[in-house]
Amino acid sequence: xxxxxxxxLKVIKKNSTFSAFNGDRETTIMFNMLKEVEVVxxxxxxxxxxxxxxxxxxxxxxxxxxxxxxxKKVASADEEADINEFAKADAALLALVDQNTSKSDNIKGVxxxxxxxxxxxxxxxxxxxxxxxxxxxxxxxxxxILNH
Amino acid sequence: MASSxxxxxxxxxxxxxxxxxLNPAITQLDEHLRRSxxxxxxxxxxxxxxxxxxxxxxxxxxxxxxxxxxxQQAIAQENNGKLIEELLDGSxxxxxxxxxxxxxxxxxxxxxxxxxxxxxxxxxx
Numbered sequence: 001x002x003x004x005x006x007x008x009l010k011v012i013k014k015n016s017t018f019s020a021f022n023g024d025r026e027t028t029i030m031f032n033m034l035k036e037v038e039v040v041x042x043x044x045x046x047x048x049x050x051x052x053x054x055x056x057x058x059x060x061x062x063x064x065x066x067x068x069x070x071x072k073k074v075a076s077a078d079e080e081a082d083i084n085e086f087a088k089a090d091a092a093l094l095a096l097v098d099q100n101t102s103k104s105d106n107i108k109g110v111x112x113x114x115x116x117x118x119x120x121x122x123x124x125x126x127x128x129x130x131x132x133x134x135x136x137x138x139x140x141x142x143x144x145i146l147n148h
Numbered sequence: 149m150a151s152s153x154x155x156x157x158x159x160x161x162x163x164x165x166x167x168x169x170l171n172p173a174i175t176q177l178d179e180h181l182r183r184s185x186x187x188x189x190x191x192x193x194x195x196x197x198x199x200x201x202x203x204x205x206x207x208x209x210x211x212x213x214x215x216x217x218x219x220q221q222a223i224a225q226e227n228n229g230k231l232i233e234e235l236l237d238g239s240x241x242x243x244x245x246x247x248x249x250x251x252x253x254x255x256x257x258x259x260x261x262x263x264x265x266x267x268x269x270x271x272x273x
Contacts, residue, residue, distance in 0.1 A: 026171060027222040030213065031231050033177050037210055038238035040184045044203050045245035051191035052252050085193060086256070093263070107267055114260050114267075120193055121257050127200030128250040134207045135243040141214045142236060145223045 048128075052086060085120040089113040173213045180206040 092113040096106045184206050187199045213219055223232060 030174055030219060034235055036181055037206055038242055040181060041203060041242045043188055044199060045249055047191045048249050111267055114264055118260050121253050124196050124200060125253045128246050130204055131207060132246045132250055135239060135246060138211055139239055145220045
């Protein structure tokens with residue numbers, strides 16, 4: 001997934017200057033801005049996804065969780081470890097599995113980390129949902145304009 | 149001497165990047181763009197919320213811009229076809245990334261819930 005992101009970013013960077021355009025000044029500005037909006041958005045999503053997936057070097061992170069959740073081999077194996085809430089929850093789980101005990105202290109620790117991870121997700125999940133709806137709206141109005 | 153100063157002023161006028169009388173929606177978009185650019189860089193859990201909300205404002209602004217008849221006319225002009233194509237391609241990429249982020253968050257949330265119920269059950273035994 002990450003590779004796809006970086007590929008996308010490279011493509012955008014290549015295209016980020018406009019082909020010659022002979023319109024009035026304001027229209028040119030508008031087009032350049034719309035392009036700029038896309039570049040800025042791509043960068044923002046890139047850093048959001050990096051936040052969720054953690055730095056590229058850390059590949060072991062989330063595999064433990066998929067081991068724990070046997071029946072659900074989540075495709076997100078490398079998507080969900082991070083230095084922040086994501087990583088903390090993972091580290092707590094790692095400790096629990098390593099000791100292979102069900103000491104209530106350990107379990108409590110994991111539960112606390114999972115809770116804060118949940119809160120963190122709750123805080124940000126609305127953003128991409130809202131943006132996704134908004135982006136679709138943008139595309140629809142764009143296509144409508146072109147068809148009229 | 150006189151001619152060189154003339155050239156200078158001529159150049160200066162041309163390099164003036166913004167016409168004084170711009171559509172307010174465009175000025176607003178520029179403002180949002182500047183704000184979003186300012187919050188670029190790696191995310192931390194505390195900066196994430198602000199970053200996402202400035203992105204939302206930015207895209208609200210784009211939609212407002214597309215509602216203005218004057219801009220619709222500009223977009224509809226046939227000689228802009230290539231630019232429009234580029235923009236549409238780009239918007240598809242952004243939408244794609246946005247959905248990836250949405251799905252990743254959703255999956256993580258589900259995994260967290262599953263783990264929580266596993267731990268609860270274990271705790272009871």
